[in-house]
Amino acid sequence: MKENIIHLIQDDIKISKLISNLQNLGISACNYYLNNSRVIFNLMGIPIEEETQDLYHRMIELGSDAGESNSSSKNVEELAEDIYSFLKITEMKLK
Numbered sequence: 001m002k003e004n005i006i007h008l009i010q011d012d013i014k015i016s017k018l019i020s021n022l023q024n025l026g027i028s029a030c031n032y033y034l035n036n037s038r039v040i041f042n043l044m045g046i047p048i049e050e051e052t053q054d055l056y057h058r059m060i061e062l063g064s065d066a067g068e069s070n071s072s073s074k075n076v077e078e079l080a081e082d083i084y085s086f087l088k089i090t091e092m093k094l095k
Contacts, residue, residue: 002084005043007049009080016064041090044091052090059083 015034022029037056041048063079 001043003044005040005087006080006084008040009084010076012036012060013063013079016060020061020064023088040087044087046087046091046094050063056087059086 012034013031019029019032037053038048040046040056041052046052060083063076063083
């Protein structure tokens with residue numbers, strides 16, 4: 001299950017990068033976010049609250065901004081694993 005969650009996070013990072021690049025070109029694309037956070041939170045047993053979702057989205061945006069200079073799949077993988085680890089810690093704190 002961990003690998004599936006990491007793939008969902010990777011998809012969010014990639015989509016966030018794409019949307020950011022399109023917006024830089026003057027194209028409105030904010031309707032294309034996948035909202036994977038609900039699925040990820042359900043799979044990990046994290047309550048779906050506005051605060052945790054906002055934090056997740058900020059991490060994804062920071063990850064996509066950090067990946068601008070090096071958009072290799074390995075970089076996205078590492079970012080996704082870091083976000084997963086953070087979510088895992090959050091899950092443990094909530095139990």
